[in-house]
Amino acid sequence: MYATIPATGGDLQISLGGARRVFLLRIWSRGVELAGAKSEDLDEVIAAASLWASGARLRELGARYPFMDIGEISEAYEEGREVEAKWALLLRSDQAEARRLAEEALRFPKLAGLFPYLSHHDLLLSRTTGYPFTRDAPCIRPLLSGGYAVMWPETMETIATVESPRQAVEIVNAALPEEYGPAVPGTADDLGDT
Known part of the structure; x- marks a missing residue:
């Protein structure tokens, strides 16, 4: 079970881990997982989700929230260079x-x-x-x-x-x-x- 926050750059999904309290984040767009993360800090998760929903780019999201796993290929997808x-x-x-x-x-x-x-x-x-x-x-x-x-x-x-x-x-x-x-x-x- 997860919650989805739709955004221009892709849908951000938030779910809870099973074994301990940890929040899992994934950003999907057009069949591609652009980013993933996990954090025990709910405030951090909410802040990252809010920034993404406001229209931020992956580079900005990763710079502000280093717990986000955003790779070279993800930015290429966002820029149309995949x-x-x-x-x-x-x-x-x-x-x-x-x-x-x-x-x-x-x-x-x-x-x-x-x-x-x-x-x-x-x-x-x-x-x-x-x-x-x-x-x-x-x-x-x-x-x-x-x-x-x-x-x-x-x-x-x-x-x-x-x-x-x-x-x-x-x-x-x-x-x-x-x-x-x-x-x-x-x-x-x-x-x-x-």
Whole structure:
């Protein structure tokens, strides 16, 4: 059970923790959790919720209330740069395969405009930036034996198995209709794709 405070930047939800008196805060907008926090201080929670409801931005909220967990990607969502920021995160990933696939995918403007995300090391691309994501673009799975499988995410049907990240990305790019993308804020539900 939680209370919701609607605001321009996203809905702030407040709930109580189960094991001890602690207040949990979450800010959601268009299928994305932008911020989260927990505090035992009810006055602090009320003040943060009031500031958010007044139209504050995430950076201001985080600066004034350090207990709020607001990350780099959250601010990118708020500024409309989430696709670019997500690709940048993949380029800095500690997973070498994710970095290689991102480097290759960014060579193709159609793919660079889609929202990338990883699921169990697979690289998936969405036409929306919020969850649930669209799942109508082929995904790329790095194989333990080497190489890559290009698959349809809904059925896990393999389209092709190839040796290099470039080959895998080229297959994904070729499989997408010319008018596919770019990613838009919201969820697959908003597009009627679920």
